[in-house]
Amino acid sequence: MKTRPALFCLICFPLSVLAQEPTLTTWRQNATGAKGQSSDTFINNVLSTILADVQQVRSTATSTYINATGVPAYPIGPWPSNPNTPSNQNILARFPRTPQAQSGTHTATGLGAIGLWIDGVEIFNAKDARSYQNKGIWNQNAVIVEGPSFDSAGGHPAPGGAYHHHQTPTGLRVQLGDNGTRHSPLLGYAFDGFPIYGPYGYANPNGSGGVVRMDSSYRKRSITTRTTLPNGTVLTAANYGPVVSTQYPLGYYLEDFEYIQGLGHLDQYNGRFCITPDYPGGTYAYFTTIDASGSPAYPYILGPQYYGVLATDNTSHSVSVPGTAVKYCEADISCDGQIDDADFALFAPMYDILLCTDSAMSPGCPADLNHDGAVDDQDFVLFASAYDAYLCL
Ligand SMILES: [Ca+2]
Ligand SMILES: [Ca+2]
Secondary structure (H helix, E strand, O other): OOOOOOOOOOOOOOHHHHOOOHHHHOOOEOOOOOEOOOOOHHHHHHHOOOEOOEEEEEEOOOEEEEEEOOOOOOOOOOOOOOOOOOOOOOEEEEEEOOOOEOOOOOOEOOOOOOEEEOOOOEEOOOEEEEEHHHOOOOEEEHHHHOHHHOOOOOEEEOOOOOEEEOOOOHHHHHHHOOOOOOOOOEEEEEOOOOEEEOOEEEOOOOOOOOEEEOOOOEEEOOOOOEOEOOOOOEOOHHHOEOOOOOOOOOOOEHHHEEEOOOOOOOOOOOEEEEOOOOOOOOEEEEEOOEOOOOOEOOOOOOOOEOOEOOOHHHHOOOOOOOOOOEEOOOOOOOOOOEOOHHHHHHHHHHHHHOEOOOOOOOOOOOOOOOOOOEOOHHHHHHHHHHHHHOEOO
């Protein structure tokens, strides 16, 4: 039984504060029943049976829980020389709402997902799970070794059907218009709860200086033989890698790169503390780095370790949602669990502004319920339907 209050007192709640929490509002929830798609007929036949993007967002005071299929709404595939086909991954992930910096030893990113893009697609690190002579010393760079199998969206499916990216997610960035004309949008979250942006940020961490490409502070080492590690460790001959050659060019292994503090904008985790459009008070944020030609630049997404404290239930696949978790529905712009006149009061001015790229638009463009970059009649139809449902259950 639902009861709608006659008319909410619109000034009773600090709506502008509640309305801007990106850990809830940024996810691309599937409000339209959109399925996956591909230009390849075989792949499309598979994807067109799978709901795209994020299926559900729930939260407690400390965590946000995401259910997703792992399949995006933008077209993906084909993958040259990769025989795998994406499948519904039934992802359940948890992100701390108040992420913590790691004060002790930073946790290495491992194989498998290390975070999710805002459409629920999995983020992988730079490794491809193989190393020279299987010794785990010279680890293959997935972007170089597997790069030929990436689709134009920058991803490919793993043997278990998990479509994922080891580098900047081109398809998502095209979908969001992330082309350097403004600060990159928030593209995802790492499993330590810190946000991940596209390649473009403010020149200065305090938000000044205009928008520039964020440079990685890693570079290729100046080596022709692989007899030492980036930290200076001198290897025994049995642990040498292959000499640098056409077959094994510099960059083929992750150990071909070195971190030079202060070389670029970012630290060894590939992020920095800074102001972003979504976090006007500042946050630690990762950036998906590219070079001046637009090619992915090592370490691509996160560095070799997480900056913050890892929510380990993600990597141990043991996330469980407490019964107290509350569903977040996108039309509930005020984040209070119900869709009512207070939300319409937030929706209406965004409808008047129209474009999500407008500087006057609220951060995250939360009224763009179908995620097409504009707050228009299509969103109003979705909002009206949610308004009729009233409660976010
Ligand atoms: Ca509400
Ligand atoms: Ca829209």
